[in-house]
Amino acid sequence: MTDPTVEIAGVSKRFGDTVVVDSVDLSVARGETVCIIGPSGAGKTTLLRCINHLERPSAGAVIVNGAIMGYKVVDGALVELPDRAIARQRARIGMVFQHFNLFSHLTVVENVLEGPLRVRGEPRAAATARARKTLARVGMAHKADAMPRELSGGQQQRVAIARALTMEPELMLFDEPTSALDPEMVGEVLEVMRGLTGLGLATIIVTHEIGFANEVADRVVFMDHGAVVEEGPAASVLRNPTSVRLQQFLEKVL
Amino acid sequence: MTTSESQRSAPAVDAMSLADVPIRPPRRTRTRASVIAILLVCAYALQSLVRNPAMHWHVVGHYLFSVDILKGIEVTLLLTFATMLLSLLIGGVLARMRISGSPVLRTISTAYVWTFRALPVLVVLVVFFNLALFYPHLTIGVPFGHAFISIRSQTVVTPMIAAIAAFTLNESAYASEILRASILAIDKGQWEAAAAIGMPRRRAFRRIILPQAIRIATPPLANDTINVLKGTALVAFIGVSDLLYSAQQIYQINFEVVPLLIVVTIWYVILVGILTGFQYMLERRMARKGIWAPRSRTVARIVERAT
Numbered sequence: 313m314t315d316p317t318v319e320i321a322g323v324s325k326r327f328g329d330t331v332v333v334d335s336v337d338l339s340v341a342r343g344e345t346v347c348i349i350g351p352s353g354a355g356k357t358t359l360l361r362c363i364n365h366l367e368r369p370s371a372g373a374v375i376v377n378g379a380i381m382g383y384k385v386v387d388g389a390l391v392e393l394p395d396r397a398i399a400r401q402r403a404r405i406g407m408v409f410q411h412f413n414l415f416s417h418l419t420v421v422e423n424v425l426e427g428p429l430r431v432r433g434e435p436r437a438a439a440t441a442r443a444r445k446t447l448a449r450v451g452m453a454h455k456a457d458a459m460p461r462e463l464s465g466g467q468q469q470r471v472a473i474a475r476a477l478t479m480e481p482e483l484m485l486f487d488e489p490t491s492a493l494d495p496e497m498v499g500e501v502l503e504v505m506r507g508l509t510g511l512g513l514a515t516i517i518v519t520h521e522i523g524f525a526n527e528v529a530d531r532v533v534f535m536d537h538g539a540v541v542e543e544g545p546a547a548s549v550l551r552n553p554t555s556v557r558l559q560q561f562l563e564k565v566l
Numbered sequence: 567m568t569t570s571e572s573q574r575s576a577p578a579v580d581a582m583s584l585a586d587v588p589i590r591p592p593r594r595t596r597t598r599a600s601v602i603a604i605l606l607v608c609a610y611a612l613q614s615l616v617r618n619p620a621m622h623w624h625v626v627g628h629y630l631f632s633v634d635i636l637k638g639i640e641v642t643l644l645l646t647f648a649t650m651l652l653s654l655l656i657g658g659v660l661a662r663m664r665i666s667g668s669p670v671l672r673t674i675s676t677a678y679v680w681t682f683r684a685l686p687v688l689v690v691l692v693v694f695f696n697l698a699l700f701y702p703h704l705t706i707g708v709p710f711g712h713a714f715i716s717i718r719s720q721t722v723v724t725p726m727i728a729a730i731a732a733f734t735l736n737e738s739a740y741a742s743e744i745l746r747a748s749i750l751a752i753d754k755g756q757w758e759a760a761a762a763i764g765m766p767r768r769r770a771f772r773r774i775i776l777p778q779a780i781r782i783a784t785p786p787l788a789n790d791t792i793n794v795l796k797g798t799a800l801v802a803f804i805g806v807s808d809l810l811y812s813a814q815q816i817y818q819i820n821f822e823v824v825p826l827l828i829v830v831t832i833w834y835v836i837l838v839g840i841l842t843g844f845q846y847m848l849e850r851r852m853a854r855k856g857i858w859a860p861r862s863r864t865v866a867r868i869v870e871r872a873t
């Protein structure tokens with residue numbers, strides 16, 4: 313594991329008195345794919361949202377490419393960065409949401425172009441060419457001028473992946489990307505995600521698709537009650553779970 | 567004979583025999599009867615108006631396009647559009663203040679909306695008309711300090727300015743509530759998706775949230791515009807010659823009260839009709855990019871023919 317892209321160090325998140333994420337340590341290297349599994353309410357999604365600072369961790373810190381996410385150190389204390397600086401950090405992290413969240417007033421290609429044009433300030437011609445290439449990569453080039461509401465859930469999610477990819481991220485975060493999809497559309501999205509493993513990105517996937525995790529993950533992390541219970545290579549964690557809780561969980565989902 | 571009779575009275579239906587039976591719409595006898603009754607009432611009401619000798623239709627025709635009335639329309643429209651333009655600007659600022667993180671800004675915005683929704687427009691109008699009683703001089707300068715420019719209120723605050731200011735204070739409070747609700751109606755996921763691709767909040771608001779919120783706000787804002795248009799008739803109280811007051815000035819001289827009120831009615835109906843058509847076109851243009859379809863086919867046909 314050379315030069316970790318993401319280092320999560322003692323991250324906790326509390327909402328009022330409820331501890332949702334309980335001092336999690338995790339690091340993911342460049343080119344590595346990590347799947348986080350666990351029962352609902354285990355804090356998987358919240359942990360993922362702490363990584364790109366959509367949630368502000370209550371304790372601990374996330375380091376992405378050597379920089380503390382969302383904070384700077386001032387006189388030995390963490391001080392939250394201004395909005396613009398956090399935005400700059402987020403521009404290098406792609407995120408795919410459970411409910412796609414495509415910009416509903418923009419066409420497919422405009423959705424993908426929004427980042428390169430408005431965040432990175434690329435010239436339109438070059439950005440458009442790249443956006444179309446990315447759309448082709450997820451098999452959505454033929455729908456470039458459609459509105460999001462005209463697409464199926466699986467198609468919307470593939471566009472959402474393209475939108476994240478055109479920002480050329482070093483880290484991709486997937487938040488239950490297939491949980492809101494009809495069963496017959498899960499496959500096409502997983503197929504696109506499979507195609508990303510060779511790109512050399514660090515990838516963190518929160519998922520309920522155990523079979524998919526087993527197939528693509530270099531490591532699997534099992535979370536329960538906000539804490540990491542078990543972690544290791546996919547094959548050993550999923551086939552020979554050591555903890556009782558993971559054994560019970562796998563029995564239920566498999 | 568007996569068998570066919572027993573078949574007819576049997577409740578069971580042979581489904582196969584219905585396969586080729588044509589479907590006819592039911593005769594809605596009662597609906598038809600009430601439609602006829604309503605049409606009769608309408609026809610009677612209309613003829614009682616049209617043939618009413620008090621109408622003096624030739625007077626209506628004479629004044630419908632008279633210069634004074636047309637000038638009045640110009641004033642009415644100017645008041646309406648100036649008010650709406652300023653109200654949208656101020657309402658937008660108020661809405662952003664209301665959803666901002668700062669409790670001070672939120673409180674100020676809330677207090678403003680509370681005050682100007684509470685006050686009758688007429689009260690605000692008369693207050694502004696009499697502004698010189700409160701503030702004889704308007705000054706530009708350092709607060710609590712040196713004044714650079716000072717002018718008499720009466721020269722700046724003409725009745726027209728007073729009217730626009732009063733209507734704007736009132737309408738901006740309502741517009742801000744419409745805009746605030748529209749912004750809050752946008753799914754939180756849109757903010758998050760914008761943040762995730764690296765947009766700062768302000769740009770996310772302008773590029774992603776606002777365009778979607780405006781679509782939601784268009785029908786209620788168009789509604790407000792119509793209300794503002796009619797509300798401008800209140801300027802009769804402070805002697806601004808809008809559509810209504812121009813007509814009043816005429817009938818105070820020639821006593822043709824009813825025909826001139828008919829002229830006013832006709833024009834208000836036409837102006838609101840134009841605004842409605844404009845609203846429809848706006849909604850249709852936005853519907854092309856999604857969200858909602860036109861509501862009235864009749865309006866759709868009229869506008870399509872006109873454009």
